[in-house]
Amino acid sequence: TPYINYVEEQTIEVLEKFGDQVDGLFFDIIFQNPCCCNYCIEGMLKEGLDPEDEKDRKKYATKIVNEFKKRMTSIVRKHNKDCTIFYNAGHIGPAIRESLDTYTHLELESLPSGGWGYDHFPITVRYAKNLGKEYIGMTGKFHKSWADFGGFKNQPALEYECFMSLAHGAKCSIGDQLHPTGAINKATYELIGSVYNQVKEKEAWCDDVEAVSEIAVFTPEAIRDDGIRLYPSVRGAYKMLVESHYQFDIVDEEMDFSKYEVLILPDIITFDTKLQNKVNEYIQNGGKVIFSYKSGMDRQENEFIIQGTGIKLVGDAEYSPDYVVARDAVKNGLLDTEYVMYDRGLWVEADKDAEKLAAIWNPYFNRSYKHFCSHNQTPVEKDSGYPAIVKKDNIIYFAHPIFSMYYKHGMRAYKQLFINSLKLLLEDKIVESNAPTTAHINVNYQPAYGRYVAHILHYIPERRYKLIDTIEDVIPLYNIELKVKLPKAPAKVYCAPSMEELDFSYDGKYAKLIVPEVKGHQMVVFEHTL
Incomplete structure (x- = not known):
């Protein structure tokens, strides 16, 4: 105009x-x-x-x-x-x-x-x-x-x-x-x-600085054009990973997957030929993949087209909500029970040589005007015969939209199932800490100085009011255990900007120390001799 x-x-x-x-x-x-x-x-x-x-x-x-x-x-x-x-x-x-x-x-x-x-x-x-x-x-x-x-x-x-x-x-x-x-x-x-x-x-x-990352999360923005800035699936993956102190980037198909140990395809990442070839090449070169729900399908959502997934699509799950029962490999931190999955998943068949990490259990019936039970979902009845989580080699699949479900419903069990599965692929994460889930921990590398800097932030945004998220209080943390994976032993470790030196040990892989106090934001610096 x-x-x-x-x-x-x-x-x-x-x-x-x-x-x-x-x-x-x-x-x-x-x-x-x-x-x-x-x-x-x-x-x-x-x-x-x-x-x-x-x-x-x-x-x-x-x-x-x-x-x-x-x-x-x-x-x-x-x-x-x-x-x-x-x-x-x-x-x-x-x-x-x-x-x-x-x-x-x-x-x-x-x-x-x-x-x-x-x-x-x-x-x-x-x-x-x-x-x-x-x-x-x-x-x-x-x-x-x-x-x-x-x-x-x-x-x-x-x-x-x-x-x-x-x-x-x-x-x-x-x-x-x-x-x-x-x-x-x-x-x-x-x-x-x-x-x-x-x-x-x-x-x-x-x-x-350069981010030190171990995981890539593929953004739905790269393949969809519906005006959504933050998809529920990405928000769920973000929350799971941040709360568990993993180091990760958000990526599209133009970025280099090879520098990441694990690629996450959350819920709705369907493939064209270009993305299919790129992900398959990543897997062939030793990359590890976690994908969920309809991710890994062709754009028409007819079948899964990632190589070596160990699964075949049957169709939409007949029941919703349904339930998941975790098996021993992904059971850490979970109760010995069935957990409700609030959103509809898929039924898939697993190859004989694939490992079924969790099973889908059905309710007695789908709630409708014809029959219902109490105020919410129908109680669990029996094993459906279909898996909820499947692992084959370096690939793990979730049959439910686990990431968007975590964002929408906030059930800790969803995060625990994912983190337990992630640990099967990524045994040595970059950061280990006993900091609470409300703490954000980011690790950067400063090439000019040859040093690594771990940022610990502990501010808690709250929705106290009808329309506003804000932060009013700084709640300190004390004596936080921190382990950071480093390529060699640091010459010294200190808090910045106070320059207070910290005692540490190095076991050939991790520098281990105690951070005395985190009052909002604390940087921990691992200096190496250039």
Whole structure:
């Protein structure tokens, strides 16, 4: 539309007026929903697209946004060769790949109390950090979201959001919004300064780091186009792994799987030929895979097409909810009983040489107007004859959507079944700790210094109120046992930024120590002699 010409003219005016003083341009709200205005209908018809077809409308909208980015970057570079350029859409996901070359860096807008939630940044940054661009975590000083004048975030919440950025190797950005008078609000910058003073002390151990990861979680965003930013399956996998202190990234089909010991395909990762070949190659080269529900099927969901899975599709499970009984290999931490699976799974047949780690048990009947029992699901009756979890060589399959179920229903048994299964494939995890499930532990490597840095964060977001997630209290942890897998013995171990040295032992694989106190955020540094 002519609006793009208007934005171009504005941009040129700014660049010509301020010249080299322009150190960066931030284009906000750069996304386009499918549109049927006169301009878009005319454009679609010229492209041979059908304005009445939703897929064609989406395709054209994406094309317009990407063309806008390329056009604006070209215009900016004609007037300024060095300024930064960023196009904000409130989320960074695989869709950015088509226009990634138009960005100088990535800014991950994520205001937890403003609609993004506390899962958004730590999931998104695990993807964005592997795109080859400098990246920044962007939050706000607001109690709620943008334009929340007079609303101030609790300091512990702002600390957590900034320190989480540091723990993932991201720079920090705290957004404010200027009053119409142009006057700076003193209290706002006292709040921001109280956090940034701490950031300044920590920066030396957070610059130019590489994540140390053992697991890759494949994002459904890479294969689906339905506008969902955080799929329940990814949120469930994220929660299981973070609560169990595993080190992991979020990946798409363009990333290198070979650097990860385990690849997780959560619930709905169906395959085209390209992804099928890539996963099969990963398995052939010794990679280990956990997949669940309809993951590993062809796009039409007719059959499983991962090599060597040891399973064959029968169809949807006849009963739902149904139950799972764990066998000894995945029973650790579970009661000797049947656990309800709230969402419908699949029935599969296992090869004779595959190991059945858990069984599906049926209820007496499906609850309906014809017959029911009490207030909820029908009680368990008998073994269905179908497996719930199957292991063959380095591949494990869950017949239920275990990851989205954990996110939706929060039953600890789902996480325990997954973690017990994961341990069968990954015996030596990077981090072992007795820290509670509310603690986040991230390990980074700083190549310039030859040192590893373990970040322990213990802030607990709460939904105390109807619409707001926030953090009010910092609850310290004391005498936390920490083991970190390292390639060689460190020369010394200390807390940063206090520089307090810690006693440790090294057994040829793990450095083991006690962290005396974690008050919100503690970095533990493992120095090696370069």
